[in-house]
Each structure stands twice: as C-alpha cells, then as structure tokens.
Amino acid sequence: MTVVEALLSQEPDEREATPEFEAAAARQESRRGFLMALPAYAYLVLFFAVPLIIVIVYSFATRNRFGGTDLSGWNLDSYAKLGEPIVRDILFRSVWLALLTTIICLVIAYPFAYFLSTRSPAIRNVMLVFVMIPFWTNFLVRNYAWRVILGNDGPFTRTTEALGLGEQELLFSQTAVVLGLVYGYLPFMILPLYAAVERIDHGLLEASRDLYASGYQSFRRVLLPLSMPGVIAGSILVFVPSLGAYVTPEILGGAKTTLLGSYIVTQFLTARNWPFGASLSFVLMAIMLVTTIIYFRKGGRTL
Amino acid sequence: MNSTPAVDIKGITKRFGDVVAVDNIDLEIADGEFFAMLGPSGCGKTTTLRMIAGLDFPTTGSLKIFGEEVGTLPPNKRPVNTVFQNYALFPHLNVIDNVAFGLRMQGVAKAGARKQAVEMIELVHLGGLENRKASQMSGGQQQRVALARALVNHPKVLLLDEPLGALDLKLRQEMQGELKRLQKELGISFVFVTHDQEEALTMSDRIAVMDEGKLLQVAKPEEIYERPANRFVADFIGQTNLLDGTVEDASTVCLANGARVRAKSSFPVGEKVAVSLRPERAQIAQRDDAVDGGSAVDGVVESVTYLGNARVYGIKLDWMDLEVREENRPGATLHEPGSQVTIAWDSEAVSVVAG
Numbered sequence: 001m002t003v004v005e006a007l008l009s010q011e012p013d014e015r016e017a018t019p020e021f022e023a024a025a026a027r028q029e030s031r032r033g034f035l036m037a038l039p040a041y042a043y044l045v046l047f048f049a050v051p052l053i054i055v056i057v058y059s060f061a062t063r064n065r066f067g068g069t070d071l072s073g074w075n076l077d078s079y080a081k082l083g084e085p086i087v088r089d090i091l092f093r094s095v096w097l098a099l100l101t102t103i104i105c106l107v108i109a110y111p112f113a114y115f116l117s118t119r120s121p122a123i124r125n126v127m128l129v130f131v132m133i134p135f136w137t138n139f140l141v142r143n144y145a146w147r148v149i150l151g152n153d154g155p156f157t158r159t160t161e162a163l164g165l166g167e168q169e170l171l172f173s174q175t176a177v178v179l180g181l182v183y184g185y186l187p188f189m190i191l192p193l194y195a196a197v198e199r200i201d202h203g204l205l206e207a208s209r210d211l212y213a214s215g216y217q218s219f220r221r222v223l224l225p226l227s228m229p230g231v232i233a234g235s236i237l238v239f240v241p242s243l244g245a246y247v248t249p250e251i252l253g254g255a256k257t258t259l260l261g262s263y264i265v266t267q268f269l270t271a272r273n274w275p276f277g278a279s280l281s282f283v284l285m286a287i288m289l290v291t292t293i294i295y296f297r298k299g300g301r302t303l
Numbered sequence: 304m305n306s307t308p309a310v311d312i313k314g315i316t317k318r319f320g321d322v323v324a325v326d327n328i329d330l331e332i333a334d335g336e337f338f339a340m341l342g343p344s345g346c347g348k349t350t351t352l353r354m355i356a357g358l359d360f361p362t363t364g365s366l367k368i369f370g371e372e373v374g375t376l377p378p379n380k381r382p383v384n385t386v387f388q389n390y391a392l393f394p395h396l397n398v399i400d401n402v403a404f405g406l407r408m409q410g411v412a413k414a415g416a417r418k419q420a421v422e423m424i425e426l427v428h429l430g431g432l433e434n435r436k437a438s439q440m441s442g443g444q445q446q447r448v449a450l451a452r453a454l455v456n457h458p459k460v461l462l463l464d465e466p467l468g469a470l471d472l473k474l475r476q477e478m479q480g481e482l483k484r485l486q487k488e489l490g491i492s493f494v495f496v497t498h499d500q501e502e503a504l505t506m507s508d509r510i511a512v513m514d515e516g517k518l519l520q521v522a523k524p525e526e527i528y529e530r531p532a533n534r535f536v537a538d539f540i541g542q543t544n545l546l547d548g549t550v551e552d553a554s555t556v557c558l559a560n561g562a563r564v565r566a567k568s569s570f571p572v573g574e575k576v577a578v579s580l581r582p583e584r585a586q587i588a589q590r591d592d593a594v595d596g597g598s599a600v601d602g603v604v605e606s607v608t609y610l611g612n613a614r615v616y617g618i619k620l621d622w623m624d625l626e627v628r629e630e631n632r633p634g635a636t637l638h639e640p641g642s643q644v645t646i647a648w649d650s651e652a653v654s655v656v657a658g
C-alpha cells in the first residue's frame with residue numbers, strides 16, 4: 001500500500017462501516033472519479049469520437065462529378081473499391097512493412113533494453129538520454145537527413161563503392177522506408193521494453209539457471225514472459241504509427257512503394273474522392289484497433 | 304554413504320572489486336550431512352553458497368562437487384539446487400509449473416514432470432494448491448514451494464540460503480523440524496545458511512562459523528558451543544560473558560581485577576585471553592554462602608529479567624557486568640536488585656579463548 005492509499009483508506013475506518021455506508025462511499029468514489037476524468041472524456045468525445053463519426057458517415061456518401069461529396073445516396077461503393085487489386089496491394093504492403101518494422105525494432109531493442117537494465121543507475125540514465133536525443137530534432141528534418149545519407153553520392157553509396165560493392169541505390173525503396181521507420185520509432189520500442197525488463201528480479205533468472213535452464217531457455221521461459229507487457233506496449237507503439245506512416249514513406253519511398261498513409265492523402269487531395277479516403281481511413285483504424293485488442297488479449301493470458 | 308566429499312572447497316577466495324567477500328576458505332561437506340553456515344550479515348555466506356551453485360565463480364581456488372572440479376561450470380550443469388533467500392518463485396507460473404520447471408528444463412516430458420511435481424507438492428503438504436500463483440500464497444507456503452521446486456530435481460546437494468529467515472517463530476520451528484526430517488529421508492547433503500545461531504545448533508550435524516569472509520571454526524554443534532575457537536565464536540554462538548585476563552599457568556587465569564580463577568588452556572603464560580562463562584553455567588549465591596570447589600567473583604545484583612522459564616540476572620562486578628541465567632524451578636532463590644552476591648562456577652564449565 002502506498003502512503004496515499006493508506007491515508008485514503010484511513011478515513012472510512014473511523015466511521016461505522018455499515019453496508020449502506022459502504023454503498024454510499026462507493027457511489028461517492030465513482031462520482032468523484034467521473035468528475036476527475038471529465039476533461040479527458042470531453043477531449044476524447046470532441047476530438048476522437050466526433051471526427052470518427054464524420055469519417056464513417058463520409059465513407060458511405062457519394063462522390064459527385066465535380067469532386068465534391070454528396071451527403072446523400074448512401075452506398076457501399078467505397079468499401080467495394082477496397083477489394084481492387086491496387087488497393088489490396090497497398091494494404092498488404094503497408095501491413096507487411098509495419099510488421100517488419102515492428103519485428104526489427106523488437107530484435108534491436110530487446111537486447112539493448114536488457115543490457116541497459118543490467119548497468120548501474122548512472123549509466124542507465126545517460127544511455128536513456130541518448131535514446132531520446134533524436135526527439136530534439138524535428139522528425140521531418142531527420143527523415144531528410146536519411147535522404148541525404150542514402151541518396152546519390154551520399155555517404156552510403158560512397159561507402160559501398162569504397163568497399164567494392166558497387167554503387168548501391170537504397171533511396172526510394174522499401175528497404176529505405178523500413179530503415180527510416182525503424183530509425184524513427186525505435187525509441188518507442190526501447191522505452192517500454194526497458195521499463196518492463198528493468199522491473200524483473202534478476203534473481204528469477206538465476207533461479208531458472210539453477211533449475212537447469214540454459215541461457216536461451218532462461219530467456220524464453222522467464223525473461224520473455226515476464227517482459228511481455230513491455231513487448232506488447234512497444235509493439236503497438238511501433239506498429240500503429242508505422243502502419244499509418246506518411247512522412248517517412250513520402251520522403252524515403254519511391255513512387256512504386258505507395259503506402260496506406262500516402263494513398264489516403266491522395267484520395268482526399270488529388271483524387272478528390274472523400275468517401276473512398278474515408279473508407280480507407282476507417283479500415284486503417286479498424287486494423288489498428290483489432291491488432292491492438294488481439295495483442296492485448298493474447299498478452300493478457302501470458303501475464 | 305560416499306566417502307568422496309559432496310562439496311570440497313580448497314583455498315577459495317572471491318573478490319568483488321576491492322571487497323573480499325570470501326577469504327581463502329577450506330571446507331569439506333560430507334555426503335548426507337546437514338551442514339550449517341553461520342555468521343553475521345555480510346560475512347560471505349551467500350557468496351559461498353552461490354559459488355557452490357555456480358551463480359558466482361571463485362576468484363581463486365578449487366571447488367569440487369563429488370570429486371568433479373566445477374570451478375566455472377554454469378549452474379545448469381551442476382547437480383545442486385538452491386532454495387533462495389527470497390524464494391525467487393516464478394510469478395508468471397502457478398505452483399505446479401514452478402515445481403515442474405527444473406524437470407522440464409532437463410527434458411522430462413510435460414506429463415511426467417507434472418506427475419512428479421504433484422508428488423513433491425504433496426510431500427511438502429501443499430496438496431490442492433497446485434494451481435495457485437505464487438503471489439496468492441503466504442510466506443510459509445511460498446517457502447514450501449521453493450523447497451519442492453528444488454527437491455523435485457533430486458539434487459545431490461541442496462543449498463538453502465536463510466530459508467526460514469522471513470517466517471514467524473512458530474512457523475520457523477515447524478519448518479526446522481520438517482527440513483530435518485526431509486534431509487534424513489532423502490539422505491542428501493543440505494548446506495544451510497543462517498545467521499540464527501540457535502537454528503544452526505539445533506539442526507546441524509556440523510557448523511561452519513564465518514566472519515568477514517573468513518572461516519573461523521568448523522565443528523559439531525557441541526564442540527562449537529563448548530570449545531569455541533576464538534572470542535568471536537564464543538560470543539556469536541549462544542550468550543556468553545567474556546572475562547578478560549592473562550594466562551598464569553596451564554590451569555589458571557588471572558582476571559583483570561587480579562582474581563585468580565581455575566581455567567584450563569594451552570595458551571602460553573602471559574598471553575592475553577578471555578574466559579568465556581555461559582550465563583546458565585554460573586551460580587548465584589548470597590555473599591556469605593560461599594561455594595567451594597570452583598572459582599568465584601563478588602558482585603551486586605543490578606537487574607532481573609523474567610523470561611518465564613528462567614530469570615536473567617544482570618550482575619555488576621567492580622570491573623565489568625555479567626549475565627547469569629537461572630532456571631525458573633520451584634524453590635529457586637530470588638535475588639533482589641541490590642543484593643550482595645557471589646557468582647561461582649565449576650572450572651570445567653568455562654572455556655578460554657584468545658582475546
């Protein structure tokens with residue numbers, strides 16, 4: 001019990017604890033909770049629920065001949081369009097690249113988070129600052145920096161040439177996009193993973209080793225299950241923004257690698273097909289929501 | 304029984320940076336022995352245990368388990384298991400999976416491992432709690448799970464790091480008996496770390512007393528109590544009064560106040576020593592009822608502490624304070640604070656330690 005909880009729990013003890021009193025206290029507690037959460041509720045309704053409803057409404061509307069949207073003649077045309085090969089390709093590619101980004105981040109971040117958790121507090125803090133330093137520079141600027149690094153005659157091609165690997169063109173490829181995404185979202189994987197791994201009692205790993213687990217088994221049977229909350233949180237924090245990423249694919253990906261984010265923007269701005277843009281947005285959101293829920297459920301069972 | 308020692312430690316030292324946690328110790332633990340390691344906090348008990356388990360490696364020295372040099376063998380390759388000080392139960396597994404863990408890691412099929420785990424859980428009297436999580440159990444129950452989790456692997460040596468330290472007195476006494484019974488039944492060596500001297504005395508075949516990384520004495524409980532190797536051991540094991548003095552001849556010590564008392568020792572004449580007088584070995588008599596045959600000093604009763612089964616008197620001598628314990632027998636004479644008394648003892652009742 002924390003000090004605060006102890007203080008809070010003291011108060012009712014002094015009065016008589018009848019069932020009526022308990023019920024009244026519970027009611028009061030829930031009313032107080034509601035009042036405190038009110039600003040958050042208002043924010044969510046105003047900036048999340050309302051726009052979401054607008055998006056859903058638009059997705060059933062009709063695009064007129066002039067590129068405008070008629071809020072009439074409700075139909076499922078824009079959802080039917082989702083099955084077209086080009087749209088399907090973009091959907092699959094986006095999911096695949098987001099998944100790849102998540103896995104790469106996980107593979108890089110996990111050993112790092114573990115390493116960090118075994119250092120002295122002073123070293124941990126310094127290294128955590130290093131992890132967060134990139135945030136001090138604008139996201140857009142950092143993406144353009146990668147463009148310079150990977151671009152024609154940039155440090156990357158010059159290095160491959162010097163190594164005798166020939167002039168490797170990485171820019172405007174899926175690889176470049178994944179590289180950019182991993183770079184951009186890696187801290188979102190490291191931080192929750194570190195928080196989860198750091199909490200785990202090192203004695204449990206020793207106990208598993210004492211109980212005949214090899215180093216790998218100790219990781220697989222003890223460390224990984226116990227750090228699952230961090231793995232889940234980190235994966236969601238990387239997967240969700242990667243799936244809807246717009247800036248990085250725009251800057252580092254080529255015309256051949258259109259992803260969902262860019263495609264949605266195109267529907268709204270260039271193609272002026274708002275209902276289709278809305279249905280795409282809705283599907284994107286649905287995928288994110290469903291993955292998140294499944295992931296939490298699955299994780300919840302192993303915790 | 305096997306004549307090869309279960310654990311054979313030769314000249315082991317363990318340093319952590321500048322800290323010498325274990326300082327050049329030699330130790331042999333026999334197969335089937337209940338062996339206690341006793342010492343104050345920070346004296347290197349845990350470190351010694353961890354080196355046997357393979358969780359720490361010695362800086363120098365040789366460590367053999369049943370004749371096999373295990374110096375830097377990882378813990379999973381050693382036929383020993385540990386009951387950790389804080390139990391270290393896996394919080395994500397229930398009781399049965401905790402207990403079956405070691406077997407599973409050794410490649411025993413799930414069904415077989417669970418079956419053995421259930422039997423072991425019965426053995427430690429936790430039947431019916433197989434599906435509980437560790438966090439849903441009391442300290443005593445967690446302790447039993449930790450025990451079952453180690454024993455199910457049939458280790459040749461079981462290492463226990465202050466396993467009863469966190470339990471309340473009643474439970475601790477119950478578990479002491481149970482551990483002893485298990486050890487007899489299984490016939491394997493238990494290496495039992497504790498800082499509780501009474502626990503060590505009552506449970507062990509032999510005791511090793513440590514201080515500041517050094518091994519001070521390894522002996523049977525009686526010997527440790529009757530013939531402590533030095534002042535520290537005398538003071539640490541049980542209660543004692545240490546009367547400073549110098550050796551006058553092989554059977555006489557001259558105390559700090561000039562009184563001569565009879566006490567056998569093999570120290571050279573003139574050596575500074577202390578006479579260790581256990582509180583229960585001294586007798587109190589009114590000043591004039593002198594007791595003959597032994598040694599005696601005069602003092603004044605300063606305090607009386609009632610313990611139920613005994614009374615402990617604080618006695619003020621001219622040059623130091625003593626504690627004397629008298630069993631609470633019917634008819635025992637009571638000595639009021641302020642009474643002039645003589646403290647007497649039999650010369651066989653004391654031991655002389657370097658001091």
Ligand SMILES: Nc1ncnc2c1ncn2[C@@H]1O[C@H](COP(=O)(O)OP(=O)(O)O)[C@@H](O)[C@H]1O
Pocket residue numbers: 319322323324342343344345346347348349350351
């Ligand atoms: N990992 C470690 N790093 C540095 N010092 C340690 C470490 N482990 C133990 N020590 C030191 O070694 C000494 C013995 O510790 P320990 O074996 O845990 O004592 P005990 O179990 O008898 O209380 C202590 O001074 C402790 O501070």
Ligand SMILES: [Mg+2]
Pocket residue numbers: 345348349350388464
């Ligand atoms: Mg210890």
